[in-house]
Amino acid sequence: MAVKKVAAKKVAARKAAVRKAPVQRAEPLPDATAIQRGARQSPYKMRLVIDQIRGKNVNEALGLLKFSKKHAAMQIAKTLNSAVANAEHAARQNNESLDVDTLFIKHAIVNEGPKIKRFMPAAQGRATPIQKRTSHVHIVVGAKEGK
Secondary structure, eight states: OHHHHHHHHHHHHHHHHHSOOOBOOSSOOOOEEEEEEEESSOHHHHHHHHHHHTTSBHHHHHHHHHTOOSHHHHHHHHHHHHHHHHHHHHHHHTTBOOOGGGEEEEEEEEEEOOOEEEEEEOGGGOEEEEEEOOEEEEEEEEEOTTO
16 A cells, blocks of 8 residues: 555656746747738728827726727727737747736837728719728737746
C-alpha cells in the first residue's frame, strides 16, 4: 500500500514538472489584428464611430460601442471582440500570460470597399445610378506596457 502511494507521488511530481508555467516576458506580446471586409455600410458613417474609440482601452471602447445608437457600432464591436480573441489565442499558443484589461486599441481604420452598383428608375424613362458603398474595418490591439 505504501509503495503505491510513493509511486503515485512520483508520477504526480513528474507530471507537474512537465507542465509549463506561463512565461513572463520582458518585451510585450506582438499586436493582434482583426479585419472585417465588405461591411455593408458607408465608410463615412463607420469612421464617425471608429474615431470615438481609437486609442482607448478595450473595455472602455466596448462600453462606448454597446451604448452607441449607430448601426456601425455593432459591426465595429464584432471586429474588436475578434481582435481581443486573437490576442488571447496568440498568448495561449506562445504559453504566455495576457491580461485582457491591459489591451488598448493601437490602430483602427476604416477603408472603402468595393461599391455595389445599382440603377433606380427616374422620370421620363431614365435610370439613375446608385452606389451602395461598403467598408473594410481594420483594428489592431496591443498590451500597454508598465502595468
